[in-house]
Amino acid sequence: MRLYLSSYRFGAAMGRLVDLVGAGARIAVVSNALDLISEESRRAYARNVHDPLADLAERGFAPFDLDLRDYFGRPDALDQALEGVGMVWAVGGNAFLLRRAMAQSGLDAILARRLARDDLVYGGWSAGACVAGASLRGIDLMDEPEAVAEGYDPAPIYDGLGLVDFVIVPHFASDHPEAEAADVAAAWLANHGLAHRTLRDGEALVLRDGRLEVVGEV
Template identity: 50%
Template sequence: MFDLMRGERRVGIVANALDFIPDSARRRYEETVYSPLRELSDLGAEPEYLDLRRHFGNPGALEQALREIDLVWVLGGNSFLLRRAMRQSGFDDLIPGLLEEDRIVYGGFSAGAVVATGTLKGIDLMDDPHELAEGYDPPVLWHGLGLVDFSIVPHYRSDHGEADAAEKAVRFFEENSLPFQAIRDGDAIIVEDGATSLFAR
């Protein structure tokens, strides 16, 4: 992903898909299991968290924050909660223009990849559309960012707790003749200059 960046390696980590989990549990997980800050730092990046909740109702401040980073890295969790955060902060209005300017790179995994698509229909077989956290609007948003013209099913045939749900989502897309790409953990979809490529592990 660093090859796609045009400037420095400043990364904003968006973790709002995990806002339904108490902060104390998230801190323990980061300290003992997985830290995106540590991982990205080890790769030579300059990461910091970009909490979209701090920009709810204030897209101007979010735009300024986005213009100060080179990569926005969006973590997994609940895709529908993440989509709400992107709507309430104005992220969904801002990111297409910044990508068009080639000002920023969008990357992520699991929920972070799912919301880049045109629709979240079918993903309700994997994530609870009604899961909320404090400060979030209840209405479910079914449309994604529209950065790609197909749906993405993460954790497909992977050693992951949602692998069975991913199979159900794949069947949904197949039975409804909807365009999709199922990816295993470790696979990557890259969009550059209008061309889409799949890199399998």
């Protein structure tokens, strides 16, 4: 299994992501954590602030947008759409919305199967990293669990994908609007004896060949 789980965007060690995935790979960029935000606002943000597809293309990858809403209730179609894809990259936003999208499209089961075969890399930042953890308990102190966009099931999912056996808390001790909430979440998890790892912006967790390490440490 190969993972690249970042606190903020691609972190400070994107070269490690390139090594992990392989040059020229097709990358499916999942932005469903942002489905509460209007398409116009999302396009403006990509144009003026950060465009993950452009950043990945500059690194020699072949990225494309993968909207999981197109595959709700159609896991076989999603499985086919991911043929030949080397990485799924999930951007930040609302972790609970993203987790629902993964469940309703069947991406969670597809990832489990393909990561076990090691023919796909999973990566993401903020919400995209959080959903990889054992649980989203504590993350409800950072994101709104009940947030629902059109077409989504109303009930929040607190189980993570279980790709790592702890909760991931991004934006910890960082210059980020959610840093204070991250501190509260980490304290809550510690008080309840729940295994967790905090990440500062710039840092990422990399898993390869059974070895987990923090890269881009600041």
